[in-house]
Amino acid sequence: MRYDEHFKELCEALEGAGAFLVVADKKGRVNLMTIGWAQIGVVWGQPVLTVLVRPSRHTHALLEDASRFSVCVPRRGELKKELAFCGTKSGRDYDKARACALTLKEGEPGVKYIDGCALVYQCEILGRTTLAGGKTAPSVLERYYSGDDAPHTLCFGKVLKAEKFL
Ligand SMILES: Cc1cc2nc3c(=O)[nH]c(=O)nc-3n(C[C@H](O)[C@H](O)[C@H](O)COP(=O)(O)O)c2cc1C
Numbered sequence: 790m791r792y793d794e795h796f797k798e799l800c801e802a803l804e805g806a807g808a809f810l811v812v813a814d815k816k817g818r819v820n821l822m823t824i825g826w827a828q829i830g831v832v833w834g835q836p837v838l839t840v841l842v843r844p845s846r847h848t849h850a851l852l853e854d855a856s857r858f859s860v861c862v863p864r865r866g867e868l869k870k871e872l873a874f875c876g877t878k879s880g881r882d883y884d885k886a887r888a889c890a891l892t893l894k895e896g897e898p899g900v901k902y903i904d905g906c907a908l909v910y911q912c913e914i915l916g917r918t919t920l921a922g923g924k925t926a927p928s929v930l931e932r933y934y935s936g937d938d939a940p941h942t943l944c945f946g947k948v949l950k951a952e953k954f955l
Contacts, residue, residue: 792829792836792948795908802862802908803827806872809861809903810840811893812851819893819901821885822848823876826941827860829910829948836948838910841941847880852944855914857899860946862908897949908953912946919943 892904920940
């Protein structure tokens with residue numbers, strides 16, 4: 790499918806219980822993290838899916854070394870407990886795929902994704918940048934960045950493959 794074909798379904802998931810961001814470490818150990826923030830569009834003339842990850846997340850450290858990731862969107866109303874678990878527990882403490890009994894499949898080289906999801910975006914990292922506090926609107930700074938946690942890193946992933954599973 791085209792990367793933008795199921796844009797609405799992706800947004801509905803992000804606005805609801807979330808989607809899974811799947812990143813592996815150098816040894817191929819995979820971590821799952823729930824995301825509610827992401828963008829899909831065109832950057833550098835290519836289809837790009839951008840995820841926003843706080844530096845405090847285990848996933849953030851994995852993304853610094855990784856070259857690829859996937860974003861997996863469950864079917865409407867499914868895997869809610871698993872999304873809640875992966876959105877509150879850290880991969881530092883759990884093998885979340887195993888704890889949630891989710892099966893991982895091999896995608897493009899270096900990409901794993903969750904079996905049984907409705908939408909899967911396999912991505913290659915083309916860039917990373919951090920939201921600089923001084924250039925962010927005061928309303929956003931106040932709401933999201935007034936605590937101790939550093940601002941999100943944006944990680945730009947070229948969409949290598951976007952698939953819809955029935
Ligand atoms: C619905 C939902 C959406 C979330 N969205 C994000 C997000 O977009 N970016 C982020 O950094 N954390 C987000 N989180 C928080 C992380 O999923 C959470 O801190 C997780 O435990 C981090 O896992 P890790 O330490 O294994 O990377 C979200 C949590 C939930 C429940």
